[in-house]
Amino acid sequence: MVRATAVTIELTALDRTELERQVRAGGTPQRQVLRALIVLLAADGASNAAIAAELGTCVDTARKWRARFAAKGAVGLVDAPRSGRPPVYTAADRAQVTAWACSLPVDHDVPLSRWSTTELARQLLTDGVAVSVSTVRRWLADDALKPWQHQSWIFMRDPDFETKAARVLDLYARNYQGMALGSDEYVISADEKPSIQARARCHLTTPAGPGQSMRVNHDYRRGGALAYLAAYDVHQATVFGRCEQSTGIDPFAQLVDQVMGVEPYASASRVFWIVDNGSSHRGQAAIDRLARRYPNAVMVHTPVHASWLNQVEIYFSIVQRKVLTPNDFPDLAAVERRLAAFEARYHATATPFNWRYTTADLRRHLARLDDHETAVPARLAA
Template identity: 75%
Template structure:
């Protein structure tokens, strides 16, 4: 009798995976990460099992994949390391659009629709796609949006701007900036000199919401009812001591010379301003403190007070506007007040709270910055005229 002995031959891979501690740490982190794509996790597990001595067939059986998949990623890792587990670059489908097509949408976006007799104030993505279609270019909204994003062009947005009309803009602006730097007419301010920035915030409405505002909750922000009844409006006047970071405010029914004079009286009748050497009042060109008449009126009432006007259309130089922006963000938005009395109480209470912790604003715009800015504007205007 002849006995046959069956021999089982186990195929061993020519690629033996040996992991460094760093590589193993990276692969295990990929497996544990909840955000890892499934294909990344699979490749990492294949390599980890291979490093533990598992043959390709056993890996395939354990993971429910074909042997060729296990063989492929084992070989890719042995040949190129961790970089071999990434997707290989693909040539992909040839692009449908040419650079000329993209340049076309950029050219349209950088022109005003009215220049081409189109009844539009500004472009939207859809309007641009429609315009391209009329030019014989079929491009989807997402394609047009992607092209504009590549060039950081958003023609549907707009920003207001204004020409400087004050012939003495630089002189007036430099005077204000020097005062912020504690200088006046080339001389440093003394310890008994103070700088006050003052203005009004008019027409602040008291809007009574038809339903109570709901506080924030887990997974939900503050909720403010859209319906409201109007409870009237008032004006908030404020004087801000630039270097002492102190606000003096009051509310009035409207703006005007009388209301502004009451604010001046509120400040100038208390120390240290009543006995100060000089108190500089920086104001814009609003009707309640405009022109030489306002300068003379202040000087006659308080001989140690000097009114300094910002240039026309340069209220941004007035530091009290920074405080008003804080008021708008922290007190008035969202607007929900029972009546004008509640609104006034909130404004004045916030003012007291602000004064307990306030620090002077970190004002960094100097006269040197102003001169550089004006020089750039001059160069731009000369280039525009030359073109």
């Protein structure tokens, strides 16, 4: 019986360097390392039987990769394409999952508020398609669909939205009715933060320690609630705050008195008060009331449902994060002291907010919304 002669392997310096690199690299798959070692030993003159014995594999494996390298070079050490197992699910099955995920359960008389992967798999089962929850999850992930999540939004219903919003944005840019503001004109952003509670924890709050975060007891005794009113000078980064039992016209008037009774606002040419449409300062009546009280004060309303245009809301978010969370106060007096002390601390380092949303951004935003509103009916009609 004639025994086949092993294929001779001759390596170039470049091939040897690459194969040795693959063997040394920690990230190389082990099957690739084995193939590289087979070729390196073959190039050193080892027989297939010797290679199999040294690497703990069978002779056929050594013969296979030796021959593949001799025939195709380094490309021969890569797995050849395989047809794989026939698909269990059809493209129509997958499309059905996507269709259900992109619909509302209520539209199909399903008593759910939103879909989960489990509920989608259950619904498909009623349609005669048996798909596992993990498969549904994988398909949705590939399509970037997360029907179990939801996002709230609100539609602009102020007919003068653009005009009112542009007026506020112009004031932030120190312009009003096409004219630049003078050095003795100021812009105040004002609002109220209601229902700040004093929650006296039943056990003392403990500070953070090694491997342990701050611990705040869940149980508490209610110590009442107050409202925090604040007026923020947009360009000076100055805050005027006060605490009241509740919001309303009179508490807001006291905040106005607190600001307008001191310089430079008392003798200013004009002081613009940017407010939202809350009941404390709503409508033309509030504008007239402020003008009668202080002739140099001009009230400017944000559009309805656009409090995000009011910069004092940014300050309130800072207060919420840094002062009021977690809420652990023995009484309302402690809340009031903390808020007053924080104002002083804030003024020590405060700079104006880097407000970058301009009237040009507003027009682009509204144009995109208009395009969207016209495109959606067109797509539905098609």
